[in-house]
Amino acid sequence: MKSYDRIFLVGPMGAGKTTIGRRLASRLHLEFIDLDSALEERTGVDIPRIFDIEGESGFRRRESQLLDELTQRKGIVLATGGGAVIDPNNQRHLGARGLVIYLRATLDTQIKRTHGTNRPMLNGEDPATRLSALMQTRGPIYEALADRVIDTEDGHPERLAEDLARALEESGIVDPH
Ligand SMILES: Nc1ncnc2c1ncn2[C@@H]1O[C@H](COP(=O)(O)OP(=O)(O)OP(=O)(O)O)[C@@H](O)[C@H]1O
Numbered sequence: 001m002k003s004y005d006r007i008f009l010v011g012p013m014g015a016g017k018t019t020i021g022r023r024l025a026s027r028l029h030l031e032f033i034d035l036d037s038a039l040e041e042r043t044g045v046d047i048p049r050i051f052d053i054e055g056e057s058g059f060r061r062r063e064s065q066l067l068d069e070l071t072q073r074k075g076i077v078l079a080t081g082g083g084a085v086i087d088p089n090n091q092r093h094l095g096a097r098g099l100v101i102y103l104r105a106t107l108d109t110q111i112k113r114t115h116g117t118n119r120p121m122l123n124g125e126d127p128a129t130r131l132s133a134l135m136q137t138r139g140p141i142y143e144a145l146a147d148r149v150i151d152t153e154d155g156h157p158e159r160l161a162e163d164l165a166r167a168l169e170e171s172g173i174v175d176p177h
Pocket residue numbers: 011012013014015016017018019020036079080081082083113114119152153154155156157160
């Protein structure tokens with residue numbers, strides 16, 4: 001079986017990519033990188049500000065550039081942003097360079113977990129309508145890219161990360177570090 005030393009987490013806003021990714025990396029002794037945070041560090045401003053200044057297209061351009069760079073690092077768990085899978089180049093890089101894990105969450109759960117946070121894609125419209133529309137286009141892409149799908153509805157992030165780490169180690173699918 002093919003063995004990987006890069007894990008990429010994909011899925012919608014609120015699925016827990018950042019939260020579970022950090023814990024998963026720690027359990028697997030891999031470096032954790034969050035694409036959204038890395039982009040904020042690079043630019044020196046937060047994501048809402050990037051959307052304000054450059055719009056979604058500017059944000060996507062920066063996101064794709066950084067994704068290309070970071071998906072070439074070894075020994076990492078990379079939590080992507082919810083929309084990072086839209087760009088076909090990103091899809092190619094994710095699919096070719098590592099193990100892709102889709103963290104799935106229901107619409108209700110996404111709404112609860114994103115409530116009160118500043119996510120520019122959810123500004124100005126009813127979050128349920130928006131999240132549902134995003135899932136219509138992105139859901140099939142998450143599914144198509146995924147080597148594994150994890151349901152995040154039940155279970156604490158710590159527990160989900162522990163179970164996932166164990167499953168990956170036992171299957172020999174990740175290189176031990
Ligand atoms: N399995 C879980 N159970 C309960 N709460 C969770 C779970 N996973 C994440 N959360 C909570 O949901 C919120 C959103 O999680 P997180 O930021 O990790 O999502 P994300 O997938 O990285 O979203 P984005 O695409 O916007 O970056 C956080 O407050 C986190 O603590």
